[in-house]
Amino acid sequence: MGKMYEGMQSFASQLSFGSDVSLRPEATASVVRAYVEHGMQVQPGNVKLYYMGPMFRRERPQKGRYRQFYQIGAEVLGQSDAPGIDAEVIEMLMRLFEKLKLKGAILNINSIGDKNCRPAYVEKLREELVKVREQLGEDSKRRIETNPLRVLDSKLEHEQPIIAHLPRIADHLCDACKTHYDEVKRQLDLRGIAYQENWRLVRGLDYYMRTTFEITAPGLGSQNAVCGGGRYDGLVELLGGQATTKGIGFAIGTDRLILSLQEAGEGGAPGGLDVYLAWFGGAAQSAAISLSRRLRDAGFSVELPAVEMKFGKSLGLADRLKARHAVIVGDDELAAGIFTVKRFADGSQQKLGEAQLFEYLEASRRAQA
Numbered sequence: 001m002g003k004m005y006e007g008m009q010s011f012a013s014q015l016s017f018g019s020d021v022s023l024r025p026e027a028t029a030s031v032v033r034a035y036v037e038h039g040m041q042v043q044p045g046n047v048k049l050y051y052m053g054p055m056f057r058r059e060r061p062q063k064g065r066y067r068q069f070y071q072i073g074a075e076v077l078g079q080s081d082a083p084g085i086d087a088e089v090i091e092m093l094m095r096l097f098e099k100l101k102l103k104g105a106i107l108n109i110n111s112i113g114d115k116n117c118r119p120a121y122v123e124k125l126r127e128e129l130v131k132v133r134e135q136l137g138e139d140s141k142r143r144i145e146t147n148p149l150r151v152l153d154s155k156l157e158h159e160q161p162i163i164a165h166l167p168r169i170a171d172h173l174c175d176a177c178k179t180h181y182d183e184v185k186r187q188l189d190l191r192g193i194a195y196q197e198n199w200r201l202v203r204g205l206d207y208y209m210r211t212t213f214e215i216t217a218p219g220l221g222s223q224n225a226v227c228g229g230g231r232y233d234g235l236v237e238l239l240g241g242q243a244t245t246k247g248i249g250f251a252i253g254t255d256r257l258i259l260s261l262q263e264a265g266e267g268g269a270p271g272g273l274d275v276y277l278a279w280f281g282g283a284a285q286s287a288a289i290s291l292s293r294r295l296r297d298a299g300f301s302v303e304l305p306a307v308e309m310k311f312g313k314s315l316g317l318a319d320r321l322k323a324r325h326a327v328i329v330g331d332d333e334l335a336a337g338i339f340t341v342k343r344f345a346d347g348s349q350q351k352l353g354e355a356q357l358f359e360y361l362e363a364s365r366r367a368q369a
């Protein structure tokens, strides 16, 4: 932390008005740079890296699209481009979204070919776009020259029927890319992962090749991609590393993920307080302290009042903290070697020994999951 602060301080001291400062728009290129700079190709197996942090893009802000936003990303770098790696990366993502109870997530996949087959396809696309040029909007007209693939991204209503008739990359993949793509799909099937093929999924960044994917989620309006990623086998070489190194990864838009979970009004990791541990009397405090440790070790979230409170006030606070249970430890409980547990959902109250108490809380946790 101290080191980071010093680093920032020395960076800030070098700034003066008029300096150009670059804000990172994404982190894949930075990860690849770090991989090359630190000679990570000598590490055994595939190198798996992750990052979390703010990114900056000069975009027109709207719901789910900000100039500063957050990403959680992961990259796999190594000598293999086996389709099983693509599928495993996607499997990890879908599993994470499932755990977070993100409902309605849809996985879109595509292959955009490689340097052997894509240039010819892009030329074909450009030729077809030139023919319909006058029917296109200004952005698409410009992209005919700059990057015809991006026309496929267009959301303009009147361009949709035109785009529907454009040549599709799937029909122009070389044999090696086609085999790779077919195997990615088979590997997803092996993992029981449902996907939609979307031939228009070309992605906005230049480094992609072969597999591209995006996951959409409900409640986000037009900016509905919570995650995007793909394969970028040439990038390590482009940034000065070994030509044989391959890469694939993704970034989740953290803001959009949270927005989608909030719009659904449910899901998310089961949060809140499992147990409010109300204790009364000095002897009960030490019993409560040791019980709280065992409860926390078992993964329950516990609120333990630091000072003794009156019974009514203590249970009132438990209620206001939206605790699911209050566990009460007083003189009577200590004498009998039991705990009183109150479940707030239905007001029911029971006296249980410690083992039973844990079983009871476990059952309640399972019912909630």
Ligand code: HAM
Pocket: 025, 026, 027, 028, 057, 059, 064, 065, 066, 067, 068, 069, 070, 071, 073, 074, 075, 204, 205, 225, 226, 227, 228, 229, 230, 231, 232, 248, 249, 250, 251, 252, 253, 254, 255, 256
């Ligand atoms: P990306 O599709 O540009 O990919 O961004 C990934 C995710 O970041 C998007 O799906 C979206 O959820 C979120 N995002 C992007 N721009 C914004 C914005 N302006 N406001 C809010 N959220 C946004 C990449 O960044 C690649 N680096 C992903 C990758 C990693 N590919 C390979 N490895």
